[in-house]
Amino acid sequence: MGIHNPAQNGTPGLTSGAVLVIATVIGGGMFSLPIAMAGVWFTGATVILIAIALMMLLTGLMLVEVNLHFEPGASFNTFTQELLGKKWNIVVGIAFGFVLYILTYAYISGSSAVLSQTLMKYSGIHFPAKFSVIVVTLFVGIIAWYSSLLVGRITTVLILGKFIAFFATFSGLVSHIEIAKLLDSASVAIPGTSYLPYVLMTLPFCIISFGFHGNVPSLVKLYGKDGVPNITRSIVIGTVFAVLLYIFWLAVTMGNISRASFSPIIAQGGNIDVFVEAIGGIFTSRYMDLILTFFGNFAVASSLLAATLGLFDYIADLFHFPNDPLGRFKTTLVTYLPPAFVCFFFPNGFVYAIGYAGLAFTIWSVILPPFLVKSARRRYSSAIYTAPCNNTMLNLVIVCGVIVYLTVVLDVLGWLPAFK
Ligand SMILES: N[C@@H](Cc1ccccc1)C(=O)O
Numbered sequence: 001m002g003i004h005n006p007a008q009n010g011t012p013g014l015t016s017g018a019v020l021v022i023a024t025v026i027g028g029g030m031f032s033l034p035i036a037m038a039g040v041w042f043t044g045a046t047v048i049l050i051a052i053a054l055m056m057l058l059t060g061l062m063l064v065e066v067n068l069h070f071e072p073g074a075s076f077n078t079f080t081q082e083l084l085g086k087k088w089n090i091v092v093g094i095a096f097g098f099v100l101y102i103l104t105y106a107y108i109s110g111s112s113a114v115l116s117q118t119l120m121k122y123s124g125i126h127f128p129a130k131f132s133v134i135v136v137t138l139f140v141g142i143i144a145w146y147s148s149l150l151v152g153r154i155t156t157v158l159i160l161g162k163f164i165a166f167f168a169t170f171s172g173l174v175s176h177i178e179i180a181k182l183l184d185s186a187s188v189a190i191p192g193t194s195y196l197p198y199v200l201m202t203l204p205f206c207i208i209s210f211g212f213h214g215n216v217p218s219l220v221k222l223y224g225k226d227g228v229p230n231i232t233r234s235i236v237i238g239t240v241f242a243v244l245l246y247i248f249w250l251a252v253t254m255g256n257i258s259r260a261s262f263s264p265i266i267a268q269g270g271n272i273d274v275f276v277e278a279i280g281g282i283f284t285s286r287y288m289d290l291i292l293t294f295f296g297n298f299a300v301a302s303s304l305l306a307a308t309l310g311l312f313d314y315i316a317d318l319f320h321f322p323n324d325p326l327g328r329f330k331t332t333l334v335t336y337l338p339p340a341f342v343c344f345f346f347p348n349g350f351v352y353a354i355g356y357a358g359l360a361f362t363i364w365s366v367i368l369p370p371f372l373v374k375s376a377r378r379r380y381s382s383a384i385y386t387a388p389c390n391n392t393m394l395n396l397v398i399v400c401g402v403i404v405y406l407t408v409v410l411d412v413l414g415w416l417p418a419f420k
Contacts (some may be wrong), residue, residue, distance in 0.1 A: 014234065017219055020240025021212050023159050026245060027303035028107050032354040033246060034253040035270040036205035038262040039198025039419030041184045042254045046247055048202055053243040055366065055400060056210035060235045061387040062369035062394075063200035063216040066376050067382040068228070072221045076214070076364065077213035090370075095363040097318075100311035102360070106353035107304035107338035112136045113273040113347065114296045121293065123175040125215075129347040140304055144312050145325075145332040151309050158302035165295035169251050170321075172288050173279070177255030186259045197417040202356025203404045210242060213365040214310055228385045253279065266420060269348035272296055275339040284336070313336050359408060366401035370394035 001377045037045040076096060081089040112132035119127045143151055159317055180188050212235070223230045257265070276296045280289045315334050321327040343349075356385055373387065374394060389397070410416040 011223045011230060014230050014237075017222060017230055017234030018237045020215060020218065020222070021234050022241055023302075023306055024212040024287055025210060025238050025242045025379065026216050027209075027307065027348075028103070028300050029111050029354055030246060030249060031110065031272045031275065031299070032270070032351050033209060034204050034250060034257075035262070035266055035275070037250065038254075038259060038266065039417075040195045040202055041259055042182050042250055044195050044199065045202070045250050045254075048199065048206060048415055049243055049246055051248075053204040053205070053210055053239050054396060056207065056213075057235065057272065057292065058238045058387065058389055058393070059366055059369040059397060060213055060216060060239070060375045061232060063213055063373060064220065064228075064235070065229055065383060065385050065387040066369070066372040067216055067220045068374055072224050073217070074220075075217050079372060080368065083379070086201060088371075092364050092368060095360045097311075098313060098360040099208075099214075099357050099364075100307065100314060101339060102353050103317045104304070104311055104336070104348050104355040105342055106356070106357065107172070107300055107307060108133060108136055108140075108339055108343045109337075109347055109350045109353065110272045110300040111297075111304055113271045113350070114276065114293075114300055117273040117276065118293050118297060125127070130344055133343045133347060134339060137336050137343075140163060140308060141332050142335045143305070144308065144335065145328050146310060147313070151305050155302055155305045155309075158271075158298055158305065161300050162295065162298040165291055165298050169288070169292045169295045170248065171191050171353075172291070173252045173256060175308065177251060179255070181258045182251060182255040184259050188260065190260050193259075198419050200356075200403075200407050201416060201418065203407060204355050204362065207366065207404065208354055208358035208361050210239065211248065211361055211365055213361075213369075214337060225384055232385070263367075263420060269353040271348045272300060281360075286353050359404070362401055362404045366404070367398060370397045 033045075037048070040205065042046065053291070067074060068085070070079055070082070074090060075087065080092045112129055112135070115132040115136060116129050119125065119132075143154060174400060179185075184193075186223050216235075219231050219234060253275075261278075265274050265278055271298075280292050312331055312335050315321070316323070316327070316331045319330075321331045321334075370389075373389070374391075407416060
């Protein structure tokens with residue numbers, strides 16, 4: 001009897017995996033979207049978001065297929081080395097570390113900007129951004145040093161706070177959406193404007209915003225080889241949730257701030273504080289303003305803690321720092337000091353950082369998975385799970401990944417039009 005009792009089945013329920021994916025996917029990247037997508041505006045942005053979400057969903061499933069050929073717990077490092085060899089593994093290792101470092105920089109930049117703004121608003125005293133950078137870094141550094149478990153717990157609380165604040169804020173904003181602004185109708189549009197030239201530059205931002213791929217090994221470890229349906233469902237749920245939330249977020253922001261009014265926000269570096277300030281301006285009630293500030297603080301703080309935990313483990317593993325107070329102290333220093341140092345001198349690089357993170361992320365979340373799958377399908381005759389992609393689809397994804405790099409080439413040549 002007991003054999004058929006589902007309670008004795010070892011794998012956890014769908015909720016654990018879905019929450020893990022949702023928590024990773026939705027992060028600070030979301031704050032870069034309205035700014036990165038201002039050039040193509042709402043209609044174009046919706047199409048691009050859906051397309052990129054589909055692509056990222058597929059590459060996530062490809063990683064599941066590959067990961068299941070290995071024991072649960074195997075990481076990117078293991079399967080890249082095994083299937084594609086040492087050279088690929090070095091490139092992927094560097095890109096992996098780069099993404100996590102630069103996201104940490106972006107989140108410290110975002111959090112300290114929001115913190116400075118909040119302190120200024122409620123105390124009237126001007127706190128320089130540098131001061132906030134130190135406070136934020138000490139805060140996360142001490143928590144991470146103390147224990148990863150504490151980071152996990154605090155992040156859960158912050159994520160909960162983030163969602164409550166998000167819906168409280170945005171239910172208030174929905175009634176303010178103006179269709180003319182949202183569709184950039186003739187009455188509010190910049191005369192003779194165009195949208196298509198700005199498509200390419202949105203891609204790295206969308207790709208990073210749908211990123212969760214570093215967590216595929218954690219999902220496989222969580223559910224084991226018997227829990228495949230839960231692994232794939234968690235990924236589908238997380239991605240669908242993110243795409244709906246992002247479209248809603250763009251509707252709310254672009255339906256409130258017209259395309260023409262985005263220019264001053266972009267000109268100020270596009271950091272989150274400027275943005276929160278701009279949306280806050282349309283509230284007549286002080287209460288809504290408070291909730292929005294609350295949301296901004298929670299959203300970036302939870303991303304900061306969640307993303308940097310990955311970096312923390314990566315660094316500890318890379319340098320073989322032990323898990324004792326001194327070892328963790330060294331790991332904390334190597335994790336947070338470099339990004340904090342850069343942030344101290346360049347506090348407003350949030351949007352740029354997300355863009356560069358997107359480019360490095362493209363290497364291991366878009367280009368790498370199809371190559372891994374090709375190699376795995378050649379090597380193993382059977383698979384526990386097969387991602388819904390044939391060879392043509394795999395090649396198409398590789399081409400898409402390479403197209404993203406056109407952004408860099410055009411940018412270096414100065415041919416990439418930027419919406420200013
Ligand atoms: N998707 C996350 C960033 C991220 C990318 C890749 C891995 C982990 C996190 C965000 O929007 O902020």
